[in-house]
Amino acid sequence: MHRVLKSVVMLATVAAISAPAVARADGYVSPFIGQNFGNNSGDGRVNFGADAGWMGAGVMGFEVDFGYAPNFFGDQGVFGANSETSLMGNIIVGVPVGGQHGLGVRPYGTIGAGLLRTQITPAIGNAFGDNEAGVNLGGGVMGYFSDHVGIRGDVRYFRNLTGDSVVNDFNVDFGAFHFWRASVGVVFRP
Numbered sequence: 001m002h003r004v005l006k007s008v009v010m011l012a013t014v015a016a017i018s019a020p021a022v023a024r025a026d027g028y029v030s031p032f033i034g035q036n037f038g039n040n041s042g043d044g045r046v047n048f049g050a051d052a053g054w055m056g057a058g059v060m061g062f063e064v065d066f067g068y069a070p071n072f073f074g075d076q077g078v079f080g081a082n083s084e085t086s087l088m089g090n091i092i093v094g095v096p097v098g099g100q101h102g103l104g105v106r107p108y109g110t111i112g113a114g115l116l117r118t119q120i121t122p123a124i125g126n127a128f129g130d131n132e133a134g135v136n137l138g139g140g141v142m143g144y145f146s147d148h149v150g151i152r153g154d155v156r157y158f159r160n161l162t163g164d165s166v167v168n169d170f171n172v173d174f175g176a177f178h179f180w181r182a183s184v185g186v187v188f189r190p
Helices: 002-018
Strands: 026-037 046-056 060-070 081-094 104-121 128-144 149-161 174-188
Touching: 026 149, 046 081, 046 174, 060 104, 060 174, 081 128, 104 149, 128 174
Parallel strands: none
Antiparallel strands: 026 046, 026 174, 046 060, 060 081, 081 104, 104 128, 128 149, 149 174
């Protein structure tokens, strides 16, 4: 697990250092709303959050993804009050079709690692919270209407990492908690 996190940090550092100094930095912030799917307990649940990132030389960059899903496991009932929160640091690669100014489209792919937190407060019994390392992989498209405003559609897969056992050549033990998130949001760039 530590090797995966080290690899992601090293790749992000190399990407930041490799970006040409003369290129215009392309930063953005994108609040979103979406829906979780692809697991037995979080299907159809609403989520919201924000992404903030920077694209060096217009092609490769880094972003932080924060997502929150209240009632991830269902409305009260067996699980009581519950939620899922994710905080990921990602490498993002996307080609700006139409340039970095004005109208344009940027399809992208992203991969990263970070924290997955679940919180359950049952009607009877003790509250339970779990913080685990996790990974995410996804892609989408940003479409800009002007120099500063656009819309973004995104689909990502999230999965937790558990244990310290060596289960493959990469020393990664994927856990059972996983889900997909589809979202749409406004994207702002300076």
